[in-house]
Amino acid sequence: xxxxxxxxxxxxxxxxxxxxxxxxxxxxxxxxxxxxxxxxxxxxxxxxxxxxxxxxxxxxxxxxxxxxxxxxxxxxxxxxxxxxxxxxxxxxxxxxxxxxxxxxxxxxxxxxxxxxxxxxxxxxxxxxxxxxxxxxxxxxxxxxxxxxxxxxxxxxxxxxxxxxxxxxxxxxxxxxxxxxxxxxxxxxxxxxxxxxxxxxxxx
Amino acid sequence: xxxxxxxxxxxxxxxxxxxxxxxxxxxxxxxxxxxxxxxxxxxxxxxxxxxxxxxxxxxxxxxxxxxxxxxxxxxxxxxxxxxxxxxxxxxxxxxxxxxxxxxxxxxxxxxxxxxxxxxxxxxxxxxxxxxxxxxxxxxxxxxxxxxxxxxxxxxxxxxxxx
Numbered sequence: 167x168x169x170x171x172x173x174x175x176x177x178x179x180x181x182x183x184x185x186x187x188x189x190x191x192x193x194x195x196x197x198x199x200x201x202x203x204x205x206x207x208x209x210x211x212x213x214x215x216x217x218x219x220x221x222x223x224x225x226x227x228x229x230x231x232x233x234x235x236x237x238x239x240x241x242x243x244x245x246x247x248x249x250x251x252x253x254x255x256x257x258x259x260x261x262x263x264x265x266x267x268x269x270x271x272x273x274x275x276x277x278x279x280x281x282x283x284x285x286x287x288x289x290x291x292x293x294x295x296x297x298x299x300x301x302x303x304x305x306x307x308x309x310x311x312x313x314x315x316x317x318x319x320x321x322x323x324x325x326x327x328x329x330x331x332x333x334x335x336x337x338x339x340x341x342x343x344x345x346x347x348x349x350x351x352x353x354x355x356x357x358x359x360x361x362x363x364x365x366x367x368x369x
Numbered sequence: 370x371x372x373x374x375x376x377x378x379x380x381x382x383x384x385x386x387x388x389x390x391x392x393x394x395x396x397x398x399x400x401x402x403x404x405x406x407x408x409x410x411x412x413x414x415x416x417x418x419x420x421x422x423x424x425x426x427x428x429x430x431x432x433x434x435x436x437x438x439x440x441x442x443x444x445x446x447x448x449x450x451x452x453x454x455x456x457x458x459x460x461x462x463x464x465x466x467x468x469x470x471x472x473x474x475x476x477x478x479x480x481x482x483x484x485x486x487x488x489x490x491x492x493x494x495x496x497x498x499x500x501x502x503x504x505x506x507x508x509x510x511x512x513x514x515x516x517x518x519x520x521x522x523x524x525x526x527x528x529x530x531x
Contacts, residue, residue: 215378216381216430216433217378217379219379220395225394226394227394227395227509229524232467234466305469306469308469309467310466310505312466312507313395313524314395315379315394315396316395316464316466316506316508317397317466317507318395319396319399319418319466320466320467322379322418323398323478326380326419326425327425330430
């Protein structure tokens with residue numbers, strides 16, 4: 167089995183490319199939902215010690231919105247769409263054609279953000295699925311608005327069973343005017359990563 | 370003497386003497402286990418992720434698990450002068466951050482972490498004097514080694530000293 171702390175450059179490049187394809191499709195889906203251009207950064211493959219995990223996304227206590235999905239079938243793991251509060255508010259303003267920024271998220275907003283997360287995660291998973299021929303089943307979305315550390319502890323714990331590091335493929339994208347910045351994390355289990363490599367013929 | 374605040378990360382632990390503080394930020398489903406020796410003014414904090422080292426092959430990092438984390442925490446405290454018989458515990462965390470209608474045990478990990486922590490403390494005859502556990506929200510905690518008080522801060526669920 168692969169050791170997360172010990173991946174070579176070649177494997178990291180493949181992970182980056184998976185992030186590129188998955189998030190590229192997700193970004194396109196987002197662009198058509200909000201009718202704006204969406205730019206995407208080169209994916210970041212992070213291999214983190216657990217004590218570093220919570221520092222991703224602006225520090226442990228930073229208030230964020232996290233939408234979490236479980237992946238099952240051929241690829242097991244999880245996926246998370248995360249955005250900061252300003253982005254969440256701007257995003258719902260775009261979706262509902264509103265302008266006020268100095269407000270809290272209401273139930274309608276939260277439900278809309280969950281659905282956006284759902285569409286993004288599904289397009290990410292679908293593109294990986296058609297690339298590899300592997301079945302990926304994605305759960306219903308579950309949303310939490312809380313400290314980044316607390317939210318990220320959930321995917322980190324999944325890795326805790328098998329490793330002392332967490333592997334995250336992170337892609338940041340932003341809407342053209344920088345009003346919405348979000349991250350998609352793809353965290354496959356190690357055995358699933360093995361499967362993906364085999365499916366791509368590089369193992 | 371100046372008070373330092375020592376940060377403890379996920380799957381990590383640390384100990385200190387008065388007047389210093391120990392903190393761990395953004396506890397979710399993990400549990401923050403604090404032990405305190407009031408006589409010697411020695412405090413310890415472990416941020417555990419999983420209930421038991423016995424269920425898992427990769428168990429070298431002792432601070433990752435409730436069972437080995439507590440053992441290791443006590444060892445480190447005794448090393449700097451704590452008396453094991455004086456130790457009392459306070460615990461916080463173990464939330465369920467995401468709600469799913471499934472029986473997936475992984476999602477109830479917060480609850481299992483709390484249970485395992487309590488079992489281990491009971492086995493060692495260490496009394497839990499207070500706790501702030503469960504719910505569906507994150508917590509930041511700060512342990513004061515001068516008096517053993519544990520400050521708990523949340524977003525939208527208030528703050529308190531337990």
